[in-house]
Amino acid sequence: MINTLFESWPVLWPALAAIGVILAVVPFLGLYMTFVERKIAAYVQDRVGPNRVGPFGLFQAIADGIKIFLKEQLIPDHVFTALYFLAPAFSLITAMFALVVMPFGPVATDYKDGFRFVVAPGIDIGILMMLAISSLSAYGIIIGGWASNNKYSIYGAIRSCAQFISYEIPLGLSILGVIAITGSLNIEKIVEAQSGSLLDWNVFWQPVAMLVFFTAALAETNRLPFDLPECEQELVGGFHTEYSGIKFVLYFLAEYTHIVTVSFLTALLFLGGWHFPGLPGPSGASTPILLLGLGVLLAKVALVVLVIILLRWSLPRFRFDQLMGLAWKGLIPLGLVNLVGVAIVLSLGLPKHLLIATVILPVLAAYYSAAKFNASMATTDAMRQGLSPQGAVSYE
Amino acid sequence: MSDPKKNDPQKNEAQMNKPSAKKSVKWGEAPKMSILDALYLPAIASGLATAVRHAVSGKATTRQYPEAEPEIPPNYRGVHRLNRDEAGRVKCVACYMCQTACPANCIEIIAAPAPKDDPHWKDRDKFPATFTIDELRCIYCGMCEEACPVDAIELTSIYDLTGMTREEMIFDKEKLLSVFDETVKSGQDPVRTNRGNLGPAAELSPTAKDAPPPPGRGKSG
Structure with missing residues (x-):
C-alpha cells in the first residue's frame, strides 16, 4: 500500500496540488465575489457600497465570513434533521466536484508529468461529466426544500427542479455543435481546437450556441433574471428560508462556485480559453508563457463574471411561465436548428465558418x-x- | 333551442347597446411589436448600457455620515434646552404651560417660591425647583416651545441623541441648561417659533424688557 503510494507519487502530487489550489481559491473567490457584487451593485445604483472595513472596504468579505461562522446554528423544530444537514453540503460538494475536470489555466494536451492547472487532466468525457455533476446540484436544493418542511421551501425546490430539467436540454444542445466539430468531449482538446487566429474561437462560428449556452447556464446558476427558486417577493427565501449560519453559507458558496464554473466554461468553450492571438500555446511553453495564458483565461472569466453580475442589475425577474417558455419555445428550437446547421456543414465538408x-x-x-x-x-x-x-x- | 342568444331579441339589443358596439367609441390600438422587440437582445443591451453608465458615472449620492454631518435646518426639532436670561438664571417661571401642553406627558416640573430675600431673585415669584424631560418619551412635536410664555424652553437642532441607559435619557434642569450653554457656545441657536407676544411674566422681568428684541419679532415682544 505504502509502496504503491510512493510509486504513484509523481502522478499523484500534481493532482493533489491542483486540488489544493481549487480548495483554497474557490471559497476565497466565492467570498470575494460577494464583495465585488455588492460593490458593483452599489455603483450601478449610484451608491458607494461597503467601504468601512479596511481600504475600500476590502476586508468586508472577511468580516462577513467571521460573522457568519460565529452565528448561532439555528435548527427549526419541524425539519428532517438528517436531510436538513445533508442538503447544503451536497449542494457544495457537487458544485466543487464539477471543477475536477475543469482546467483553470493553460494545459497542454501532451499531459506531461508535473504541475498542471487541472485536477484530472485528459478526461475524455470531460465536458459531459462536468454537466452531469453540476446538474446534480439540483438535488441539494430539492433535498433542502423537502427537509425544511415548509411550503415556501418546497415551492422553491419544485420550481428549481422544473427549471433545471428545462434548461439542461438547451445547455447540452448548445455545446453539441462545438463538440461535433471538435470531435472530442475533452475540454483541453476543445480549447486546443480554438488556437490560431481570433476567428478560430468558437464564438465566431457558433454565436447562437454561445447565446443559448450562456442563457441556459445563467438559469442553472439560479441567478437573476432566473432566480425563481428563491425569489423573495413570492417565496420568502425559497429553498433556503430555514437555513442560517454556516449552512446558509454552504448554499451561498455553491451558488457562487456555480457562477465561477459557468464563467470558466463560457470562456473555455466559446471564448478561446487561454488562447489569445500572438500568444503561443501551452505545449512545451516556459513558465512565464504559462502564467500569461493563465492571466488571459482569468481575464476572460472575469469579463464573463462581470456581465453576469451586471445582468442581475439590469434585468427584471422572469415570470415562471415566461421562464419555461423561454427554454422550451425559444432556446431548445434554436439549439436544435443550430445543431442541424452544424450537421449539414460537417456532412458536406464545408468550412465551419459558414456557420456564422x-x-x-x-x-x-x-x-x-x-x-x-x-x-x-x-x-x-x-x-x-x-x-x-x-x-x-x-x-x- | 339551438342558440338561445341569437333568438332572444332582448339580448341582441343589449349586445347592440354595448359600448364596444358603438361606432362613436374610439379604441386605442396596442402598439405593434417589432423584430427588435421580439429579439429581446437590444433591450438587454440597453439595460446593460444603463447599468454601466451609472456604474462609471461616479455620481454616488451617499453621504459618509459620521465624517460628513448633514446640514440641519435651524427650525429642526431636536433635543430640548432651557434658556437662561441675561443674568444667567433659568428663564423658566414654572407656569406649567409646557407640561400641560405636552401630548406625551414627558415634562415634569416642581415649582418653588423664588427666594425673596435674595436680591438676585427679587423680581420673580416662582422658579422651577426641578425640571425634568424624559427624552425617550418625548415625540418632539414642539408644543412646549409654542406654549412657553417666556421663551424658556426651546428645541435645538441637536439630532444625534444617544445614551446607554434609560435613566441617563431623563434630562434634569442642569442638563437642560447645559444644552443651552453648549448650543450658545457652538452657535447652534434655534430660530424662535413663538410668533405671538410673550406673556406678562416676561414683561415683568426688567432684564427681558430692556433687551433688544430677537430678530423676527416686534418691539412689543
Missing part, C-alpha cells in the same frame, strides 16, 4: 414571434370593436 450564418436564426425567430404577437393583438382589437373577424371567438 446561424445569427439569422434568432432574427427569424423574433420575426415569427413578433408577427404572431401582432396578429393576436389585431384579433383582440377587432373583437373588442365588435368587428369580429373571421375565425375570432366572441367574448359573449
